[in-house]
Amino acid sequence: MSYIxxxxxxxxxxxxxxxxxxxxxxxxxxxxxxxxGAFLRQYYRLVLSDPYSVCVCAENFDGRIDGFAFALLDSxxxxxxxxxxxxxxxxxxxxxxxxxxxxxxxxxLRYKSLExxxxxxxxxxxxxxxxWGWDPxxxxxxxxxxxxxxxxAMLKVLGVKDSYGEVDIDNPRVLKYxxxxxxxVEEVTLPDGRRRAVVHTDVENxxxxxxxxxxxx
Amino acid sequence: xxxxxxxxxxxLEENDIDVTKKFExxxxxxxxxxxxxxxxxxxxxxxxILNKDIASAESIEAFCKMILG
Numbered sequence: 001m002s003y004i005x006x007x008x009x010x011x012x013x014x015x016x017x018x019x020x021x022x023x024x025x026x027x028x029x030x031x032x033x034x035x036x037g038a039f040l041r042q043y044y045r046l047v048l049s050d051p052y053s054v055c056v057c058a059e060n061f062d063g064r065i066d067g068f069a070f071a072l073l074d075s076x077x078x079x080x081x082x083x084x085x086x087x088x089x090x091x092x093x094x095x096x097x098x099x100x101x102x103x104x105x106x107x108x109l110r111y112k113s114l115e116x117x118x119x120x121x122x123x124x125x126x127x128x129x130x131x132w133g134w135d136p137x138x139x140x141x142x143x144x145x146x147x148x149x150x151x152x153a154m155l156k157v158l159g160v161k162d163s164y165g166e167v168d169i170d171n172p173r174v175l176k177y178x179x180x181x182x183x184x185v186e187e188v189t190l191p192d193g194r195r196r197a198v199v200h201t202d203v204e205n206x207x208x209x210x211x212x213x214x215x216x217x
Numbered sequence: 218x219x220x221x222x223x224x225x226x227x228x229l230e231e232n233d234i235d236v237t238k239k240f241e242x243x244x245x246x247x248x249x250x251x252x253x254x255x256x257x258x259x260x261x262x263x264x265x266i267l268n269k270d271i272a273s274a275e276s277i278e279a280f281c282k283m284i285l286g
Contacts, residue, residue: 134248136248139248141248141251141252141255141267141268142267142268144248144252145252145255173230173249173250173253174249176227176228176253177249177252177253177256180253180256180257180259180260181256181260207259207260209255209256209259209265212265
């Protein structure tokens with residue numbers, strides 16, 4: 001299928017959150033999916049309105065978004081932005097926390113990490129790979145690869161040379177794919193016991209598969 | 218060819234694979250496996266393939282022969 005690739009706007013938050021939630025079989029370990037739809041929608045409203053984030057989405061000719069990818073140009077400023085809007089984010093979590101109170105501890109640990117900007121859960125400064133996802137109900141392998149490449153192409157155009165991200169080691173299938181395009185620089189154990197790999201993407205020399213015009217000569 | 222078959226088995230999370238079968242005959246074959254295979258062929262064999270190249274292969278063996286020329 002052919003797609004229109006465009007910059008995602010705040011008005012796309014609902015659909016992007018829905019896609020993120022649909023990929024829970026791959027991301028069942030992550031707290032974001034467990035936090036539910038309202039939290040995800042509010043989170044993506046913040047991601048899409050943050051001046052230091054870039055988000056690309058793939059829209060089909062019926063106007064339905066099937067995939068998206070985002071990156072943070074400045075993780076530290078993004079964390080500050082989230083903290084500035086912490087009450088809205090917390091309010092969106094109340095419904096889920098009432099049903100699943102055991103998530104409160106995990107959420108609190110994430111919050112303290114964010115407040116202290118200690119990098120326990122996520123890269124604390126510099127450029128960071130955000131989330132990348134494609135709706136499993138509308139599979140398109142080339143589309144999924146392409147959306148990932150679009151975000152790195154955008155970073156490259158913006159002069160970014162290196163980008164960092166995190167992958168759960170206990171999610172070996174995702175890790176296997178990611179490490180074909182990025183390298184593990186560190187392994188950390190989170191306070192909840194999960195093991196996480198910090199991965200580095202060489203944006204400057206990134207090998208584009210679909211968007212070949214961006215390849216270095 | 219053994220090396221490529223081993224990489225495919227790893228992607229499929231199988232100890233041994235029957236190369237006369239198709240990729241989709243394996244339970245673990247899904248879009249993430251396809252993405253990983255495309256990325257593996259690109260990074261380890263320097264060849265850029267598309268999903269249709271995988272889908273059109275009559276068997277895993279035929280796919281390997283196509284990649285290795």
